[in-house]
Amino acid sequence: MLRKGSTWGLIMVFLLAAVLSGCGGGKDSAASGQEGGEAAKGGDAPKEKVQLSFWYGWTGPEAEALEKLIKKWNDANPDIQVKGLSQSDYQKQLTAITGGNPPDVASNFGQDVVPWGERGAMMPLDDFIRKDNVDLGDFVPAALSSSQASGKTYALPIAMHVSMLFYNKELLEKAGFSGPPETMGQLKEYITKLSIKEDGGKLQQLGLWPGVDAYTFSYAYGGSYYDADKKQVTPDDAGVKKAVEFGKGIWDQFGSKELDRFASGLGQYMSPQNPFFTGKYAMTIDGEWLPTFIKQYAPNLKYGIAPIPYDESKPDLKDPGNVTTSVFYIPKGVKHPEESWKFLKWMADPEQMAEFTAAIGNLPTRTSLQTHESYKEVPGFQEFLKYSSSPNLHSFPATSFSTEYMTEFSNQYNAILRGDVGLDEGLKRVKDKIQPLVK
């Protein structure tokens, strides 16, 4: 009896061990089985069939637009089949790459490219680009630069975003303005006049939310965040400082307590209660997707789109802006880099880029597409497409430490606005923390 019992025990343990160790290997065998099966199906194909996995961050209708393109590719390329997966948590890509089982192509935010690329998580694409003669000159410089560092291109920007000034026409008229503000000085005046207090100083309407976007205004003042030649981070740059001062000036006009109270009554961004749609904000700085949202949530809103105001003493800095991108890249350690590249390149081709960006209401990163007819129907795109060729657009300097730099900058910017720290001291803190990371 005992002997029998122990034998069973051992069998149990072996079974468990097999199950546990099988977890790792299981995926591989399943995947190869799938590949084998499909290869057998398409027996006529001269080359062995390759299955690529493609992780993207879009969801819902935007993901559907992407799946449509994937289907188009699959129909045209029976030997390279792509399987899309909506995976909006980009940290999962990190785990997959370090675990040695990465997706073959993936999407990400432009700001992650150089931090990840310089550390070796992304495959440099330069050899492919040279071999296939991809014309990088067609890409908007500010968009492409966020994917490049030390002479390497780690990703191709597939869509870009830039902010402009949105204004509520009715509210501006009511305050006696016939058009949007053009300079930073005028903007300040507008904000004061467009902010309305009632019931003993309770804020009812705000000209512009003061904490919004220090990067955009920094470029309006000719600021820069990094001196590549001197290898110095420059949060204390004169232009950056002016932008922070500008935000602080509006903030202090109302104070943290009143602004918190006001903000607490504001509705959800993606809803008809968006404060700009309801007239709680007379103006807002926002991206090219907003007109599409307005069409959906507040079709009766009378609004205008204007360039970001510029510093009156620097008229050559007209039409400034902060560019952010969405990119496609090939992770380190993929099994079929050639095929991954073929798919990525195809996605970034003008035709596909136009179809995808028009469907999701994002800006294309290719200058040749700025007059493309597929954007005719997209609300607000005439203004935004024109704006995206402005020479004064910049993206946050792409370095291996840019994620930390932006986080620390935004933390200190908030602390400065709230008066927890002085302006100079706050910016110095950013410099002290980030400068040691420069290599």
Added chain:
Amino acid sequence: MIETVSAAPPKRRRGWTRKEWHYFWLGLVFASPWIIGFLVFTVYPFFSSLYFSLTEYDLFNPPKWVGMDNYAAIMKDRNFYKSISNTLFMAFISVPVTLFSSLLIALLLNFKVKGIRYYRTIFYLPAVIPGVASALLWTWMLNPDFGLVNIFLRWAHLPDPAWLLDPRFTKPSLILMGLWGSGAGALIFLAALQGVPQTYYEAAQVDGANWWHRFWRITVPALSPIILFQLIMGLIGAFQIFTESYILAGGKSSGGALGGPGQSLLFYAVNLYQEAFINLKMGYASALAWILFVIVMLITLLVLKTSKRWVYYGGE
């Protein structure tokens, strides 16, 4: 010496019989899934994180040995101190408050009234709801404009704070959310309460002890081991608080910076996550984890040490 030992009554024979060895191996075999899991998923990561804490490691390149540099940098890191003070606030305010409310609920649920089973179920329900779902639920409850909490406060003519938007109120918001879940702790207290022998109370009553005396002299000492257990688990939980802050002061929506308004919800684990998975500083984050481990261990030891004075175990 040796004589006396061998002369002493043989507590244990020298060596095991075959049968005993057999059972020993059999036991090990049956326990092996756990033992293997423990070695692979706990012991190995434990020591490798200690090693990583002494290196510069970004996940993709081999770790580079830097000695104590990470620890030295942490000592100069403003976010580290900010996160420590936020976390200590939760540990020293939220834990006692939740403990007290659990005990209070348990006492109420111990009354023999009609339908008590339903009350017990209702109070335990929040503990079944996953952290993410309850955090999302509370963002609505605490919505300053149309949240239930502020509707009630306005009705009562009390000040209605901006809760999750105002740095002064973010942590109290979290404590409020924690109170909602005190049913879980109450259940454990309730079980213990029912184990207190009725004879004690009867004897005390005969001696003329009033309600307070009976509570303070019988109930509390009888529950003290449970209070100790809940206190320690609560403290450990407070030091690892993450979900609520991550959901309420969300990463993606606020442009990557975690920690909420004025970094008022930058807790230790949130800061650690940010360093590890956003800034890709695994070595630095491992060092943070080890400092947390030491802090939690010290506090637990301290609590255990003082507990000798206030915890009574049955039969002592």
